[in-house]
Amino acid sequence: MGVIEDVYEDLDTDVEFEEFEAAVEDKVEQMGGLADDETAAMLIAHELRDEEAETIADIEPGMNDVKFLGKVTSIGEIRTFERDDEDANEGRVCNIDVADASGSVRVALWDEMATATEEQLQVGQVLRIMGRPKEGYSGLEVSADKVELDEDAEVDVQVLDTYRVEDLSLGASDVDLIGQVLDTDAVRTFDRDDGSEGRVANLTVGDGTGRVRVTLWDDKADLADEFEAGEVVEVGDGYVRERDGDLELHVGDRGTVERVDEDVEYVPETTDIADLEIDQTVDIGGGVIETDPTRTFDRDDGSEGQVRNVRIKDETGEIRVALWGDKADTEIDLADHVVFTDVEIQDGWQDDLEASANWRSTVSVLDKEAGGPSVDGSTGGEVGGRGSSGSDAGGSDTGLGAFADDGAKAATEAVSAGTAGNADASGTAEAAESGGATAATAERDAAADVEFTGTVVQTGDPVVLDDGQKTKSVETDANLRLGEEVTVRGAERNGTIDADDVF
Numbered sequence: 001m002g003v004i005e006d007v008y009e010d011l012d013t014d015v016e017f018e019e020f021e022a023a024v025e026d027k028v029e030q031m032g033g034l035a036d037d038e039t040a041a042m043l044i045a046h047e048l049r050d051e052e053a054e055t056i057a058d059i060e061p062g063m064n065d066v067k068f069l070g071k072v073t074s075i076g077e078i079r080t081f082e083r084d085d086e087d088a089n090e091g092r093v094c095n096i097d098v099a100d101a102s103g104s105v106r107v108a109l110w111d112e113m114a115t116a117t118e119e120q121l122q123v124g125q126v127l128r129i130m131g132r133p134k135e136g137y138s139g140l141e142v143s144a145d146k147v148e149l150d151e152d153a154e155v156d157v158q159v160l161d162t163y164r165v166e167d168l169s170l171g172a173s174d175v176d177l178i179g180q181v182l183d184t185d186a187v188r189t190f191d192r193d194d195g196s197e198g199r200v201a202n203l204t205v206g207d208g209t210g211r212v213r214v215t216l217w218d219d220k221a222d223l224a225d226e227f228e229a230g231e232v233v234e235v236g237d238g239y240v241r242e243r244d245g246d247l248e249l250h251v252g253d254r255g256t257v258e259r260v261d262e263d264v265e266y267v268p269e270t271t272d273i274a275d276l277e278i279d280q281t282v283d284i285g286g287g288v289i290e291t292d293p294t295r296t297f298d299r300d301d302g303s304e305g306q307v308r309n310v311r312i313k314d315e316t317g318e319i320r321v322a323l324w325g326d327k328a329d330t331e332i333d334l335a336d337h338v339v340f341t342d343v344e345i346q347d348g349w350q351d352d353l354e355a356s357a358n359w360r361s362t363v364s365v366l367d368k369e370a371g372g373p374s375v376d377g378s379t380g381g382e383v384g385g386r387g388s389s390g391s392d393a394g395g396s397d398t399g400l401g402a403f404a405d406d407g408a409k410a411a412t413e414a415v416s417a418g419t420a421g422n423a424d425a426s427g428t429a430e431a432a433e434s435g436g437a438t439a440a441t442a443e444r445d446a447a448a449d450v451e452f453t454g455t456v457v458q459t460g461d462p463v464v465l466d467d468g469q470k471t472k473s474v475e476t477d478a479n480l481r482l483g484e485e486v487t488v489r490g491a492e493r494n495g496t497i498d499a500d501d502v503f
Contacts, residue, residue, distance in 0.1 A: 002037070003037050003038040003041060004020075004021055004024050004037055004038075004041045005017070007038070007041040007042060007045050008020050008021075008041070008045075010045075011045045020041075020044065023044045024037060024040045024041045024044050025040075027040035027043055027044055028040045055068075055100055055101070055102035055103070056068060056070055056098070056099065056100050056102050056103045056104060056105050056171065057102035057103045058102075059105060059133050059140065059142065060133060060140075061133050061134050061135045061140060062133070063132075063133050064132075065130055065131060065132055065145060066130070066131065066132075066133055066142070067128065067129070067130045068100075068128075068129055069100065069126065069127070069128055069129075069150065069153055069155060070098030070099055070100050070104075070105070070107075070126070070127060070129065070155060071098060071099055071100065071124065071125070071126050071127075071155040071157045071159070072096055072097070072098055072121065072122070072123050072124060072125050072126075072127060073097045073098065073099050073104065073123060073157065073159055073171070073172060073173045073174055074096065074097040074123065074173050074174035074237075075094070075096050075117055075121060075122075075123060076094055076095040076096065077094070078092055078093070078094045078114050078115070078117065078118065079092070079093055079094070080092050081093065091110070091111060092110070092111050092114040092115060093108055093109065093110055093111075093114050094108075094109045094113075094114035094117045095107070095108055095109075095141075096109060096117070096121070097173040097174065097239070098127060098129065099155070099157045099170075099171030099172065099173065100155050100156070100157060100171060101155070101156045101157065101169070101170070101171070102170065102171065103170055103171045103242075104170075104171035104172070104173055104239065104240075105140055105141065105142055106136065106140075106141040106142070107129060107131065107141065107142045107143075107144050107147075108131075108141060108142070108143045108144060109144050109147065110143070110144070113144060113147055120149075123159055123174070124159050125149060126149070126150050126151070126153045126154070126155050127147055127148065127149060127150065128147070128148045128149075128150050128153075129142065129144055129146070129147050129148075130144070130145050130146040130147075131143050131144040131145050131146070132145065157169060157171055157172065158172065159172075159174075161176070162176050162177070162178070163175050163176060163177045164177070164207055164208070164209045164210075165177070165179065165205075165206065165207050165209045165210035165211060165212050166209035166210050167209075168212060168240050168247050168249065169240060169247075170240055170241070170242050170247060171240060172239065172240040173238075173239035173240070174237055174238075174239070175235070175237070175238040175239060175240060175249060176234065176235065176236050176237070176238075177205070177207075177212075177234070177235045177238065177249065178207065178232065178233070178234045178235075178260060178262055178264060179205030179206055179207045179211075179212070179232070179233065179235070179264055179266070180205060180206055180207065180230065180231070180232050180233075180264045180265075180266045181203055181204070181205055181227045181228065181229055181230065181231045181232070181233055182204040182205060182206050182211060182229060182266065182341070182362045182364050183203070183204040183229060183362035183363060183364065184201075184202070184203050184204075184224050184225075184227060184228070184229070185201055185202040185203075185224060185326060185359070186201065186224070186326055187199055187200070187201040187221045187222065187224060187225070188200055188201065198217070198218060199217070199218050199219075199221040200215060200216065200217055200218075200221055201215075201216045201221040201222075201223070201224035201225075202214060202215055202216065202224065203216065203223075203224055203227065203233075203257070204341075204362045205233065205235070206264075206266030206268075207264050207265075207266060208264070208265050208266065208267065211266060211341065211362070212247065212248065212249050213246070213248045213249070213360070214235055214238070214248070214249045214250075214251060214257070215241075215248050215249070215250045215251065216251050216257070217250065217251065217252050217253075218252075218253070219253070220251050220252065220253070220255060220257070223251075223257045226259075227257075227259065229364060229365075231259055232259070232260055232261075232262050232263075232264045233257050233258060233259055233260060234256075234257070234258050234260045234262075235249060235251060235255070235256070235257050236255060236256040236257070236258070237251075237254045237255040237256060238250060238251050238255050239252070239255075244360075246360075268283050268285065268339045268341065268364075269283060270282075270283045270284050270285040270314075270339060271283060271284055272314060272315075272316040272317075273286065273312075273313070273314050273316050273317035273318060273319050274316035274317045275316070276319065276345050276353055276355075277345060277353075278345055278346065278347055278353065279344075279345065279346075280344075280345045281342055281343070281344050281345075282342075282343060282345065283339065283340065283341045283342070283343070284312070284314075284319070284321075284339070284340050284343060284355060285312070285314065285337070285338065285339040285340070285366075286312035286313050286314040286318070286337070286338070287312060287313055287314075287335060287336070287337055287338075288310055288311070288312055288332055288333065288334055288335060288336045288337075288338055289311050289312065289313045289318065289334070290310065290311035290334075290470065291308075291309075291310045291311075291332060291333065291334060291495065292308060292309040292310065292470050292471040292472075293308070293464060293471055293473060294306050294307070294308040294328045294329070295307055295308070295464075295466070295471065305324070305325065306324075306325065306328045307322055307323065307324050307328055308322075308323045308327075308328035309321065309322050309323070309470060309471070310323065310332055310338075311470070312338060312340075319352075319353055319354060319355055320348060320349075320352070320354045320355070320470070321340055321343065321354070321355045321356075321357055322354060322355070322356050322357065323357045323363065324356065324357060324358050324359075325358070325359065327357045327358075327361065327363050330363045330365070331365065332363070332365060334495075336365050336366075337365070337366040338363065338364065338365050338366065339362075339363075339364045339366060340355060340357050340361060340362070340363055340364075341361055341362045341364075342360045342361045342362065343355040343356060343357050343361050344356045344358065449489060449490060449491055449492075449500075450489070450490070450491075450492045450497060451487060451488070451489045452465060452467070452472050452474075452487070452488055452489075452497060453465075453467060453485070453486070453487040453488075454466050454467035454471070454472065454485070454486070455467070455484070455485050456480045456481060456484045456485075456486065459480055459481070461475070462474055462475055462496060463475075463476055463478075463480055465486070465488065472488075472492075472495075472496075472497055473495060473496040473497070474488050474490075474496070474497045474499050475496055475497070475498045475499060476488065476499040476502055478499070478502040480502070486502055486503065487502070487503055488501065488502050489501040
């Protein structure tokens with residue numbers, strides 16, 4: 001056996017030996033005697049060798065014909081097109097999605113293979129595919145040269161009619177999922193490599209098994225503005241991708257997001273504040289005991305950012321939460337019950353821990369009428385949008401009274417929440433009495449003199465002081481300068497200090 005036969009025997013290819021031998025002879029002639037038969041045979045073998053991919057995640061654009069195994073997760077419609085050659089027959093193409101445990105990829109089936117999908121191909125079948133990987137419009141795709149059904153192979157990918165959050169797996173496509181909207185983000189734009197402008201927005205939805213971030217691309221991005229927290233939606237034809245170690249459900253040109261009349265309950269599992277540690281990413285919940293105004297700042301790139309601090313408390317402790325970017329615009333008031341998901345625990349002011357709510361986080365003001373989680377983080381029902389949480393004075397487990405260290409705090413809630421609304425005198429008195437103080441005492445305590453030292457970060461009416469941990473609004477006639485450190489003393493009402501002394 002000659003050297004050409006030896007190289008051919010080691011080559012896994014569908015090319016006949018006679019064709020391979022002729023290619024080797026052509027290569028020797030092209031190189032003008034610079035290569036012998038063995039060298040030329042090795043060069044041709046390299047050009048013909050199929051690249052076997054152990055997983056779909058191993059496939060990259062620029063590979064030669066690649067072989068891989070995948071389960072069919074969706075089958076598109078057959079489309080026809082005209083070829084450049086006027087005498088040629090009409091072309092046909094069908095796109096399918098196949099997946100394994102590592103991810104998914106779109107495969108283009110042409111002409112006879114596309115026609116065969118109508119009668120022979122089904123979702124859930126396992127295929128052995130050989131084709132050419134390339135970068136397509138929606139990411140990596142493979143133009144198939146050969147496709148074979150493998151009835152004996154097993155691929156660990158679930159294909160379901162309707163998914164729950166816990167059913168999602170990397171590579172799943174054609175996903176239909178019903179969940180409750182927990183949070184929405186604004187539409188953002190970005191520049192693609194080809195110079196075109198892309199658009200993206202996010203929803204976070206949850207069901208009884210968990211929550212997932214839904215990424216909406218291009219024309220679908222506007223859907224984020226159509227929904228509010230608490231509504232139930234159905235995501236159709238989504239596909240699962242991974243980002244920073246987390247699964248996300250993506251919606252492209254084929255996908256849909258629609259409001260549906262379904263009952264879906266999302267129950268957050270929060271971590272007690274006392275158990276928090278630095279560098280954790282956790283869910284926390286509690287009652288709001290302090291709110292600060294939103295502050296703006298200049299980033300290093302010249303853009304403007306914003307942040308707002310709130311402080312929450314559960315039965316185990318309290319913590320400051322920094323709301324960054326769009327999260328700072330969330331309507332949060334004193335006595336609201338709030339759940340923050342995916343917040344990062346960091347080292348804060350004076351060695352206190354603080355939580356940071358960034359783009360990955362969700363902020364949900366719980367609907368008490370829907371029976372949301374209590375302030376200690378235990379769960380009692382679904383998460384909804386803002387209900388009467390800012391004005392509900394009834395019940396021993398609502399409002400600031402749930403965190404009262406003494407009777408005055410509970411009575412303060414009765415005054416601020418009950419008498420300002422429709423509660424009658426007897427109801428107010430009863431609420432005050434249950435807190436161990438009269439309404440008049442509570443009102444006097446609420447307006448007690450306080451002293452606060454901070455740096456002037458806003459002048460005018462009101463002045464805003466920041467001590468590095470919290471900010472305070474101050475009513476004063478004093479002429480103060482930005483950056484000046486001052487101490488103010490006076491009665492505090494509704495979060496604003498009416499300063500009698502400034503020094």
